[in-house]
Amino acid sequence: MQTATFDALRGPAGAALLAQASAAYGREDEFALGTRLRRTHEPDLVAAALTQARLRARAVDKFAPADAARMFFTVDGYEQATRVAVARHRAARLAAALGPGAAVADLCCGIGGDLVELARAGLTVTGVDADPLTAAVASANVDALGLTASARVECADATTVDRTAFAAVVCDPARRGGRGRVFDPDAYRPPWSFVLSLLAGTACVKVAPGLPHERIPDGVEAEWVSERGEVKEAALWSGALAADGVRRRATLLPSGATLTDRDDPGPVVRPLGGFLYEPDGAVIRAGLVTAAAALVGGGLLDPSIAYVTAGAAVNTPFARGYRVLDTLPYDVKALRRYVREQGVGVLTVKKRGVGVEPEKLRAAVRPRGDRSAMFVVTRVAGAATVIVAEPL
Numbered sequence: 513m514q515t516a517t518f519d520a521l522r523g524p525a526g527a528a529l530l531a532q533a534s535a536a537y538g539r540e541d542e543f544a545l546g547t548r549l550r551r552t553h554e555p556d557l558v559a560a561a562l563t564q565a566r567l568r569a570r571a572v573d574k575f576a577p578a579d580a581a582r583m584f585f586t587v588d589g590y591e592q593a594t595r596v597a598v599a600r601h602r603a604a605r606l607a608a609a610l611g612p613g614a615a616v617a618d619l620c621c622g623i624g625g626d627l628v629e630l631a632r633a634g635l636t637v638t639g640v641d642a643d644p645l646t647a648a649v650a651s652a653n654v655d656a657l658g659l660t661a662s663a664r665v666e667c668a669d670a671t672t673v674d675r676t677a678f679a680a681v682v683c684d685p686a687r688r689g690g691r692g693r694v695f696d697p698d699a700y701r702p703p704w705s706f707v708l709s710l711l712a713g714t715a716c717v718k719v720a721p722g723l724p725h726e727r728i729p730d731g732v733e734a735e736w737v738s739e740r741g742e743v744k745e746a747a748l749w750s751g752a753l754a755a756d757g758v759r760r761r762a763t764l765l766p767s768g769a770t771l772t773d774r775d776d777p778g779p780v781v782r783p784l785g786g787f788l789y790e791p792d793g794a795v796i797r798a799g800l801v802t803a804a805a806a807l808v809g810g811g812l813l814d815p816s817i818a819y820v821t822a823g824a825a826v827n828t829p830f831a832r833g834y835r836v837l838d839t840l841p842y843d844v845k846a847l848r849r850y851v852r853e854q855g856v857g858v859l860t861v862k863k864r865g866v867g868v869e870p871e872k873l874r875a876a877v878r879p880r881g882d883r884s885a886m887f888v889v890t891r892v893a894g895a896a897t898v899i900v901a902e903p904l
């Protein structure tokens with residue numbers, strides 16, 4: 513979509529067309545809808561309206577439905593936008609640290625996923641994006657969501673922005689190249705050197721969850737965030753935004769439960785007890801498995817594997833608990849016999865730290881009965897072992 517077409521979509525005729533397209537989208541065959549709309553409107557404008565209608569329908573996965581229905585998107589902008597729960601968490605943390613009305617620059621604001629929540633959290637936000645269409649879409653979102661009193665958007669190269677007037681800077685560098693997602697921080701746009709210059713001041717920079725820990729600069733806190741058990745992102749917090757003495761943090765949404773390396777007593781390895789715990793992905797990424805183990809009064813099953821064992825059932829948001837029912841050596845014949853004798857027909861296989869393919873193992877043991885079971889294949893005291901477990 514060209515910026516001029518997007519501008520036309522925001523004019524009175526374009527807005528009426530978009531309303532028509534959005535109302536009919538999903539109810540009418542898209543091809544027929546396009547043909548009908550093209551009888552009275554320019555093809556470019558119809559294509560732009562249909563793209564918006566399609567993206568608005570999709571956007572309920574990331575945004576509140578009432579916002580998704582009013583916002584504007586580009587395909588790339590939608591895909592790169594921060595999901596609302598994560599953006600809200602980050603914005604609330606910034607607002608709590610900086611105070612109401614503080615001036616914040618959202619460098620690399622995209623279509624405004626973070627920008628919108630920063631403004632709603634009571635901050636005064638200037639969004640900056642180098643792409644003219646993306647910046648226009650972000651500006652339209654500020655307008656559409658009634659946030660013009662606290663947010664504005666500029667089209668500029670973030671690396672040239674004068675940052676002196678801002679209490680803090682937020683930056684979400686582009687992590688996509690021509691061939692999809694970019695995992696190497698040196699390939700971020702703007703580059704890692706710019707990220708480091710931001711982190712020398714008061715900043716919050718979003719990074720890929722796989723960021724190697726050794727990349728975290730001294731004095732900077734790294735926070736891994738999961739939503740409903742799925743790791744969504746990591747962010748680096750510096751200056752006035754970093755918590756005192758915290759290097760690594762795992763935060764779970766929607767609860768907001770948070771665990772840090774200050775809660776970590778260090779590695780304790782224990783023999784398998786009556787309970788097994790599988791830490792949340794954010795806890796694992798943050799290297800806080802032993803902190804989660806301490807919370808359940810347990811230890812690691814193996815120093816290099818992210819399973820925790822304990823003697824008691826403890827309810828914690830940071831790990832999913834299982835009761836250990838049986839342990840078996842990893843021997844396919846013995847496992848097949850177990851499955852037959854127990855009448856297991858539905859078998860869930862989890863594995864960690866062993867070169868086992870769950871699908872192949874499931875096929876090899878031929879589950880046929882009426883009962884269900886879970887096999888956790890891992891190393892116990894150095895040997896591949898199957899722990900038969902049931903969720904608490």
Ligand SMILES: C[S@@+](CC[C@H](N)C(=O)[O-])C[C@H]1O[C@@H](n2cnc3c(N)ncnc32)[C@H](O)[C@@H]1O
Pocket residue numbers: 589592593594619620621622623624625626627640641642643646668669670671684685686687701702
């Ligand atoms: C990951 S997206 C930001 C998503 C945003 N946080 C959101 O929630 O919608 C990264 C954005 O950075 C922009 N960008 C890349 N290099 C830039 C630069 N040097 N200056 C400003 N923006 C840049 C891209 O155009 C892209 O829109």
